[in-house]
Amino acid sequence: MQRNNQxxxxxxxxxxxxxxxxxxxxxxxVSTQEELMKELFKAGYESTQSTLSRDLRQxxxxxxxxxxxxxxxxxxxxxxxxxxxxxxxxxxxLNSLGALNVKFSGNLAVVRTLPGHASHVAYDIDKMCxxxxxxxxxxDDTVLVICDEVASRADVLNAITSAVPSL
Numbered sequence: 001m002q003r004n005n006q007x008x009x010x011x012x013x014x015x016x017x018x019x020x021x022x023x024x025x026x027x028x029x030v031s032t033q034e035e036l037m038k039e040l041f042k043a044g045y046e047s048t049q050s051t052l053s054r055d056l057r058q059x060x061x062x063x064x065x066x067x068x069x070x071x072x073x074x075x076x077x078x079x080x081x082x083x084x085x086x087x088x089x090x091x092x093x094l095n096s097l098g099a100l101n102v103k104f105s106g107n108l109a110v111v112r113t114l115p116g117h118a119s120h121v122a123y124d125i126d127k128m129c130x131x132x133x134x135x136x137x138x139x140d141d142t143v144l145v146i147c148d149e150v151a152s153r154a155d156v157l158n159a160i161t162s163a164v165p166s167l
Contacts, residue, residue: 109145
């Protein structure tokens with residue numbers, strides 16, 4: 001029984017590490033395994049080079065040329081995250097807190113975070129008491145922000161990024 005629990009724990013840790021690795025690769029332009037290992041460490045996951053190589057192979061990560069001509073890691077069939085409009089916060093702004101992006105649908109904003117970061121992001125947004133934001137609901141890696149119906153997306157995005165000074 002204990003052996004099954006150990007195997008289960010390893011699988012859970014591996015899945016969590018690989019999910020963080022997916023988020024790092026989809027949100028940053030990383031060129032080397034050393035950079036990936038540093039980013040994983042910042043997110044709370046230590047990894048050896050061989051484990052990282054195995055993870056990259058299992059995730060089918062490829063190295064491809066970016067717009068600047070540098071070769072960076074990319075997930076298959078996905079593009080690197082880019083600021084497309086005022087409805088998306090830049091990864092650089094949000095990354096220090098563990099948030100990865102903000103997307104809107106109607107009067108709702110969805111903030112994606114690294115695993116385990118959603119509750120403190122929601123707390124900081126709620127603590128600001130902005131009249132533009134009616135409230136938040138936090139999961140493990142997602143914050144649902146309920147916005148006032150008359151608030152513009154740009155104003156809500158500014159409120160979210162100002163709610164957390166480290167953004």
